[in-house]
Amino acid sequence: MQAAPTPSNETERLRALKALSLLDTPAEERFDRVVRFAAEQLDMPIALVSLIDRDRQWFKARFGLDATQTGRDISFCGHAILQDDLFIVEDAQQDARFADNPLVTGDPHVRFYAGAPLSAEGGERIGTLCLIDRVPRTLGAVERAVLEALRTLVNEAIHGEPERA
Amino acid sequence: MNRTAFRPIVLLIESHFVLRRTIVAVAHELRLADFREATSVEAARPLLATQPFDGLVLDIDLADRALALLSQLRQGAFASHADIAIVATTRARHDVSRDAHLHQLEGVSVLAKPFKVAELLQRVRGLPVRQPLPATER
Numbered sequence: 001m002q003a004a005p006t007p008s009n010e011t012e013r014l015r016a017l018k019a020l021s022l023l024d025t026p027a028e029e030r031f032d033r034v035v036r037f038a039a040e041q042l043d044m045p046i047a048l049v050s051l052i053d054r055d056r057q058w059f060k061a062r063f064g065l066d067a068t069q070t071g072r073d074i075s076f077c078g079h080a081i082l083q084d085d086l087f088i089v090e091d092a093q094q095d096a097r098f099a100d101n102p103l104v105t106g107d108p109h110v111r112f113y114a115g116a117p118l119s120a121e122g123g124e125r126i127g128t129l130c131l132i133d134r135v136p137r138t139l140g141a142v143e144r145a146v147l148e149a150l151r152t153l154v155n156e157a158i159h160g161e162p163e164r165a
Numbered sequence: 166m167n168r169t170a171f172r173p174i175v176l177l178i179e180s181h182f183v184l185r186r187t188i189v190a191v192a193h194e195l196r197l198a199d200f201r202e203a204t205s206v207e208a209a210r211p212l213l214a215t216q217p218f219d220g221l222v223l224d225i226d227l228a229d230r231a232l233a234l235l236s237q238l239r240q241g242a243f244a245s246h247a248d249i250a251i252v253a254t255t256r257a258r259h260d261v262s263r264d265a266h267l268h269q270l271e272g273v274s275v276l277a278k279p280f281k282v283a284e285l286l287q288r289v290r291g292l293p294v295r296q297p298l299p300a301t302e303r
Contacts, residue, residue: 037183040279141195142283149190153183163182 002097004078009124013081014054016120017127020158022060023051030157031061034129034150039063041146042139044131046108049118049154050077051127060127065108074101076132080115081125086144089113091136112137116151121159129154173198173219173292178209178231179254180224184282188222191282197290206230213243220292221245222285224278225253225263232266239270246295252276252288 007013017023035047049061057075059068072078076098080087092098092110103110112135115128129151139147175192177200179185189200201216203209206227213234221238225231231253241247251273257263258277267273276285 033183037187041187041281140283142191142286145191145194146187146282148194149187150183152190153186 001074001099001101003073004075004082007082007125012122013124013126016122016124017051017053020120020126022158023053023058025060027061028157031154032063034154034157035061035063038129038131038147038150042114042131042143044112044133044137046132048130048132049127050075050115050130051118052077052081057127065132067108070103074103076101076103076110076113077115077128077130080128080130081117084117084125086139086147087113087115087117087128088139090138094136108132109134111135114139114147116147118151118154118158126158171199171294172196173289173294174201174216175199175220175222175289175292176201176203176209176212176216176218178203178206178221178223178227180204180227188282188285192286192289195286197286198292206234209234213238213245216244217295218245218249219295220250220252220289222252222254222289225255225267226257232263235267235270235273248272249295250274250289250292252285254278254280254285 031049035049039047046064048059050057050059052072055072056069057072057077089095089098090112092104098104110132112133115130117125118127118129119125175198177185177188185202189202192198192200201212203212223231239247253267253273254276256278
């Protein structure tokens with residue numbers, strides 16, 4: 001198993017995350033509705049808004065998962081925030097980075113992961129909107145575009161932008 | 166103006182924020198259609214009055230106002246051709262009087278909610294791009 005490397009801007013990244021005052025806050029419908037919709041649209045059992053803290057990933061919104069956080073060292077999202085593009089693992093059992101990850105070998109038995117990095121207004125990547133399945137998957141063009149569209153909505157919610165009518 | 170080189174322009178009347186924004190964004194990203202948005206029938210009327218559309222996607226669960234709007238469209242009351250394609254979305258699977266009304270209007274397909282965005286886009290991607298009606302015919 002490979003833990004994700006620490007981003008080069010980690011200090012600034014954590015500062016930006018803290019400034020958003022989202023960690024350890026109650027569930028909010030503006031995020032919950034996105035993960036519900038994402039899971040429904042892409043037929044995924046699990047959808048999350050995950051925030052990457054210093055030593056943990058904490059879930060601001062959860063669909064299909066009871067856990068509220070995990071260690072950062074075993075998180076897929078820790079890898080996802082290293083880039084702007086979608087981070088996709090089509091079959092975690094076939095990926096040397098994740099094959100012996102406890103989230104793969106044990107509950108929730110991750111096989112497929114797709115994460116869209118979320119950002120603070122300064123561009124610091126603070127977490128992901130991610131989808132998880134227990135079987136290998138491939139995303140088509142429409143599904144990728146749906147995930148990108150929903151990433152935009154979550155970013156707008158993070159930035160406190162009003163809903164456009 | 167010859168619009169045949171352009172994508173269809175479709176009016177989307179949908180109050181569900183996440184669904185509406187996702188449809189518009191995905192259609193734009195994949196260059197399948199250009200959507201204009203309205204959250205209600207009332208908000209849609211000024212758009213229909215002034216802009217010609219190649220298709221209409223309407224949540225007909227917005228009560229009788231939605232069906233009345235469709236009737237007016239078919240009677241040529243707006244800037245679009247009266248026979249543009251209509252996709253009526255609904256959570257109510259079976260409604261005899263509603264279904265009879267839609268059948269009378271012709272050219273209306275029903276899409277049950279919840280639907281995949283891909284399903285809707287498949288229905289609109291092939292819509293013909295229409296020449297605008299001359300002002301005298303509105």
